[in-house]
Amino acid sequence: MRPNFFQHVHPPSVPAEQARWRYTLGAGGIAVFLVLVLVVSGMLEMFYYIPSPGEAALSIQTLSYLVPFGGLIRNLHFWAAQLLVVVMTVHLARVVLTGSYAPPRRFNYLLGLALFAVAVLLDFTGYVLRWDTGIQWALVVGTNLVKSIPWVGGFFYRMLVGGNEPGPATLTRFYSWHVYGLALAAEILIVWHIFRVRRAGGIAVPPPKLRADTRRISRGELVHREVTAVILSAAALLLVSAVIPAPIAPAITKITAASSDASAPWFFLWIQEMLKWGSPFVWGILAPLAVLAVLALIPYALPQPAPQDLGRWLPPSNRPAQLVLAAITLGILLLTLLGLRSTM
Numbered sequence: 489m490r491p492n493f494f495q496h497v498h499p500p501s502v503p504a505e506q507a508r509w510r511y512t513l514g515a516g517g518i519a520v521f522l523v524l525v526l527v528v529s530g531m532l533e534m535f536y537y538i539p540s541p542g543e544a545a546l547s548i549q550t551l552s553y554l555v556p557f558g559g560l561i562r563n564l565h566f567w568a569a570q571l572l573v574v575v576m577t578v579h580l581a582r583v584v585l586t587g588s589y590a591p592p593r594r595f596n597y598l599l600g601l602a603l604f605a606v607a608v609l610l611d612f613t614g615y616v617l618r619w620d621t622g623i624q625w626a627l628v629v630g631t632n633l634v635k636s637i638p639w640v641g642g643f644f645y646r647m648l649v650g651g652n653e654p655g656p657a658t659l660t661r662f663y664s665w666h667v668y669g670l671a672l673a674a675e676i677l678i679v680w681h682i683f684r685v686r687r688a689g690g691i692a693v694p695p696p697k698l699r700a701d702t703r704r705i706s707r708g709e710l711v712h713r714e715v716t717a718v719i720l721s722a723a724a725l726l727l728v729s730a731v732i733p734a735p736i737a738p739a740i741t742k743i744t745a746a747s748s749d750a751s752a753p754w755f756f757l758w759i760q761e762m763l764k765w766g767s768p769f770v771w772g773i774l775a776p777l778a779v780l781a782v783l784a785l786i787p788y789a790l791p792q793p794a795p796q797d798l799g800r801w802l803p804p805s806n807r808p809a810q811l812v813l814a815a816i817t818l819g820i821l822l823l824t825l826l827g828l829r830s831t832m
């Protein structure tokens with residue numbers, strides 16, 4: 489009998505080494521949980537959200553302050569999205585710093601990167617749906633970056649904003665991308681990504697003959713660990729959502745990038761900072777794409793980690809990839825801090 493998806497992802501037993509917290513940090517599983525929270529809370533928000541420039545911000549305020557548990561649902565959606573970016577980054581770092589992207593997991597690493605990009609775009613499109621004064625930078629400067637692409641920029645810009653400048657059609661476009669275009673792509677990529685983890689024999693550890701620890705844990709024990717991770721993450725998410733409300737400012741009356749609180753969302757502050765260096769096409773489009781390309785090339789262009797080195801952190805045979813990731817992380821972190829300073 490062919491196993492169903494659950495059985496495929498949870499075989500009767502797995503090597504104990506594959507399910508160590510200290511190795512995986514549970515980050516992939518927590519990311520799946522956050523995505524589920526986002527899907528459910530997002531669908532609930534759709535009952536109240538009105539995707540029209542005159543009513544979007546007001547409908548969010550109604551949801552937050554007048555609908556029973558509406559504020560909590562919105563905060564859960566907002567915080568799950570922010571945490572997902574952090575948890576995905578931790579997961580990506582774990583995969584690179586343990587060399588787990590090595591064959592046969594190279595393609596799955598690329599699927600993971602695609603997921604990362606789609607999740608960040610979902611965060612960005614969701615942020616614009618507020619249609620309040622805080623999102624003006626994203627709306628004007630962010631979409632203008634597309635216009636800066638030589639030859640085809642104008643065409644893609646009109647496709648993105650639905651006209652020659654941002655307006656009511658822009659909100660409809662962003663809403664559609666957010667609730668089904670990108671959301672569907674993310675859902676397909678997640679199922680594919682998880683399917684491929686199991687296809688590759690589960691989490692990367694050395695082959696059996698090179699393994700010191702040959703113990704195995706049962707499906708029940710694996711599910712027990714996953715449930716523990718979900719309970720702890722749910723508690724943390726509920727706590728943050730109960731204490732810190734998601735931001736909402738007055739509705740946009742006139743579209744301009746120059747409002748006093750206009751800045752990029754936190755995960756794009758590093759790009760906002762680079763834009764100060766000159767050409768929007770070079771620093772706003774090419775540079776972020778170059779970062780993505782360097783990450784995508786790690787499993788293909790750098791020396792492969794040795795099989796006996798798998799299943800542990802910072803193996804010596806994987807140094808070049810570790811250094812590349814450290815340089816990228818440091819650069820983005822530094823630029824984000826500079827960006828934060830200039831928004832204060």
Ligand code: HEM
Pocket residue numbers: 512514515516517519520523576579580583588589593596597598599600601603604607678681682685690691692
């Ligand atoms: C929404 C985003 C993501 C979700 C939901 C997700 C989910 C998962 C899950 C559940 C696992 C198995 C458990 C674990 O390793 O913790 C996994 C493994 C893996 N992920 Fe992801 N992931 C995401 C993003 C990424 C990213 C950004 C990358 C890297 C570019 C990536 C690359 C991998 C690789 C290579 C494995 C296999 C690791 C190994 O065999 O040790 N994933 N992912």
